[in-house]
Amino acid sequence: MKKQIILLAFITLASLTYAQEVLTEKGGASIAVAARLEVQEVYQTMSKGQHNSFILQLPGDAEKTAISVWKDLMKEYKGRAKKKSGEYVSETEKMTQLGALVTVYAKFDRQEVSVWFERDGNFISTETDPGSFSFIEELLNDYKFNLKKELTMQNVEDQEKQLKSLEKDFSKLERENQRLHDTIERAKKAIAEAEQGIEVNLKNQEAKQAEIETQKTVVEDAKLSHESIVKYKKSRQ
Numbered sequence: 590m591k592k593q594i595i596l597l598a599f600i601t602l603a604s605l606t607y608a609q610e611v612l613t614e615k616g617g618a619s620i621a622v623a624a625r626l627e628v629q630e631v632y633q634t635m636s637k638g639q640h641n642s643f644i645l646q647l648p649g650d651a652e653k654t655a656i657s658v659w660k661d662l663m664k665e666y667k668g669r670a671k672k673k674s675g676e677y678v679s680e681t682e683k684m685t686q687l688g689a690l691v692t693v694y695a696k697f698d699r700q701e702v703s704v705w706f707e708r709d710g711n712f713i714s715t716e717t718d719p720g721s722f723s724f725i726e727e728l729l730n731d732y733k734f735n736l737k738k739e740l741t742m743q744n745v746e747d748q749e750k751q752l753k754s755l756e757k758d759f760s761k762l763e764r765e766n767q768r769l770h771d772t773i774e775r776a777k778k779a780i781a782e783a784e785q786g787i788e789v790n791l792k793n794q795e796a797k798q799a800e801i802e803t804q805k806t807v808v809e810d811a812k813l814s815h816e817s818i819v820k821y822k823k824s825r826q
Contacts, residue, residue: 627733628726630715635694635705636674641714642703645729648737652697658736659695659702662728668693686724687713704729 629644663670668679677695684691688708706713715722
């Protein structure tokens with residue numbers, strides 16, 4: 590089937606009602622298109638053929654989270670969403686507004702989800718069951734609210750992780766700064782000790798130089814004494 594023409598009708602604030610339009614697709618078959626807020630209705634292909642579906646645009650590119658939130662929503666209706674043929678299929682007896690037993694098919698495609706509601710072998714549409722749209726719209730908008738809540742919570746967690754990472758980096762910088770200051774203090778202490786050592790060394794050099802000069806005198810005296818003895822011995826021979 591070729592591209593569908595989808596007409597959106599918006600809710601009015603005064604009456605809180607929604608508009609419905611019946612359009613004719615290329616080929617002559619009538620399709621019901623209804624919208625309130627962001628829910629659209631259109632025929633499209635799914636695992637059991639081409640049937641009426643309800644489409645909801647999803648915020649952001651978070652398909653994994655969108656699927657998880659959808660599963661949680663189905664659990665609220667005692668339906669376990671199992672993946673089959675690329676769709677998440679749930680059977681529930683708790684959507685009493687739609688029927689005693691309803692099979693829900695959900696297919697996620699990037700930033701939108703398409704949902705089919707099957708009852709007694711027939712797929713629900715606002716054309717055949719006008720009273721169903723109010724519940725379906727509320728269900729899907731509750732889902733979108735839950736998804737936004739989950740995504741914002743994830744964003745909070747992500748931002749908190751980023752904050753902790755930044756704080757961790759800052760703590761590392763503080764420790765590095767302290768190490769640098771400690772290095773400077775040790776260097777200052779070493780310099781001060783070296784300066785004192787230089788002063789002591791110079792004094793020791795002076796003292797040692799004096800000892801050297803004194804020792805030179807002693808050495809000269811010793812040489813003279815030795816020479817005098819040698820001369821005396823020669824004079825006696």
